[in-house]
Amino acid sequence: MRPTGSLHLGNYHGALKNWTELQYQYDCYFFIADYHALTTGYEDTRHLEDFAWQMVVDWLAAGLNPAVCTMFVQSHVPEHAELHLLLSMITPLGWLERVPT
Numbered sequence: 001m002r003p004t005g006s007l008h009l010g011n012y013h014g015a016l017k018n019w020t021e022l023q024y025q026y027d028c029y030f031f032i033a034d035y036h037a038l039t040t041g042y043e044d045t046r047h048l049e050d051f052a053w054q055m056v057v058d059w060l061a062a063g064l065n066p067a068v069c070t071m072f073v074q075s076h077v078p079e080h081a082e083l084h085l086l087l088s089m090i091t092p093l094g095w096l097e098r099v100p101t
Contacts, residue, residue, distance in 0.1 A: 001030075002037040003051035007058045020063035028069040032056065035074050035081070 001015065022028055032052045038045065052073060064071065074080050 001055065002033045003048060003055045004037050004041060005051060007055060011058075012062060016059065016062040016064070019059075019069075023065060023069040030059070030064065030069060030071050031077075032071075032073045 034052055
């Protein structure tokens with residue numbers, strides 16, 4: 001989930017509610033996508049770290065249990081950026097242009 005501001009009911013009903021159930025059924029990894037947040041609003045990143053911490057607090061309040069699931073910050077795992085680099089080197093532009101999303 002991207003830390004672009006305060007969470008809202010859509011975040012809860014669209015993701016968090018399901019995550020709180022899934023964490024007890026599967027090995028779940030949830031991450032704060034702070035690199036992804038830089039794709040919009042990159043001209044002012046002053047609040048990005050605050051939004052990330054607030055997101056973790058909201059996740060805990062919604063019922064995510066760090067003893068059961070893994071939560072991490074994307075930028076704290078260098079392998080995320082390394083994997084992006086490797087995958088972007090082998091993915092042809094034609095494939096990317098056909099992706100509707």
